[in-house]
Amino acid sequence: MDYEIENEDGVKVVHLNGPVDVSQAMQLREVLGEHIDGPGARVLVDLSGVPLIDSSGIGVMVTAHRRAAGAGASFALAGADATVARVFSLTRTDKLLNLYPEVEDGVEALRAA
Amino acid sequence: MATTIHDTYEMPTDIVAIDAARRWAEAHARRAAVDDAAIADLQLAMTEALSNVIRHSYEGRPGEQVQLLLDIDESRLALGIRDRGLPFDAERYRPPDLDQPADGGYGVFLIEELMDEVSRRPLDDGGGTLVELVRYRKERP
Numbered sequence: 001m002d003y004e005i006e007n008e009d010g011v012k013v014v015h016l017n018g019p020v021d022v023s024q025a026m027q028l029r030e031v032l033g034e035h036i037d038g039p040g041a042r043v044l045v046d047l048s049g050v051p052l053i054d055s056s057g058i059g060v061m062v063t064a065h066r067r068a069a070g071a072g073a074s075f076a077l078a079g080a081d082a083t084v085a086r087v088f089s090l091t092r093t094d095k096l097l098n099l100y101p102e103v104e105d106g107v108e109a110l111r112a113a
Numbered sequence: 114m115a116t117t118i119h120d121t122y123e124m125p126t127d128i129v130a131i132d133a134a135r136r137w138a139e140a141h142a143r144r145a146a147v148d149d150a151a152i153a154d155l156q157l158a159m160t161e162a163l164s165n166v167i168r169h170s171y172e173g174r175p176g177e178q179v180q181l182l183l184d185i186d187e188s189r190l191a192l193g194i195r196d197r198g199l200p201f202d203a204e205r206y207r208p209p210d211l212d213q214p215a216d217g218g219y220g221v222f223l224i225e226e227l228m229d230e231v232s233r234r235p236l237d238d239g240g241g242t243l244v245e246l247v248r249y250r251k252e253r254p
Contacts, residue, residue, distance in 0.1 A: 019132060019135070019160075021128075021131060021132070021160050021164070022128050022131070022160070022164040022168075023128040023129045023131060023132065051153075052135075052153070052156055052157060052160065054157060054160045054161055054164065054220075054223075055161060055217065055218075055219035055220045055223055056164070056217075058219060059215070059216035059217045059219075060216075062214055062215065062216045063216045066216075083149075083150075083153040087157065087223070090222075090223065090226050090227075091209070091211065091214070091219045091222070091223070092211040092212070092214065093214045095214065096214040097214075
């Protein structure tokens with residue numbers, strides 16, 4: 001997995017590319033933690049380049065969501081394909097996390113947050 | 114006639130090596146014309162199982178080897194994972210509370226959700242465990 005961060009209208013969009021698994025989880029946790037850095041921070045993870053997410057990756061997203069909630073920041077995910085969306089659904093973490101079909105939807109929602 | 118596959122693969126006890134193991138299994142499955150959903154399910158289940166073997170059975174100890182055995186025929190994909198580490202402690206396992214989203218604890222749950230059959234049996238020849246993951250080649254409902 002590699003990543004690239006873009007600023008879109010005040011929203012930090014973290015584009016992930018490649019599998020998000022146990023070998024990447026620690027690095028990703030640190031990256032998201034750095035950007036969810038206080039009240040007003042808006043971070044969107046773009047999953048459209050992610051073919052697989054495992055339980056460690058799901059755990060990173062749950063941690064980031066809670067960190068954002070605790071810091072008064074906003075955090076969301078977008079662009080998951082059916083395979084990746086199914087993992088959020090099976091674990092029912094889709095009930096906690098803010099998931100949007102497309103990156104544009106996520107950016108718009110976070111801008112309004 | 115449908116392609117049948119039987120192959121073995123050795124990998125080190127390093128979580129970074131899981132990606133290459135996934136690609137090995139995927140290449141065989143594609144050669145046997147397995148559908149995308151079954152390949153995705155096997156790849157995630159094997160990721161969770163290998164992660165557990167490396168982190169728990171071997172307690173993160175590097176320098177050991179794990180053997181994978183892949184069998185694909187017209188009806189199913191079967192992946193065996195043979196390790197020489199500590200056995201899975203079924204008595205200590207607690208399934209996740211799906212009403213309380215957590216930052217971990219979903220690995221075994223996902224394996225069982227994604228696979229049609231999961232078995233674990235101790236190896237007689239020198240200790241260790243053979244985990245077998247089976248996914249039938251049917252359409253996902």
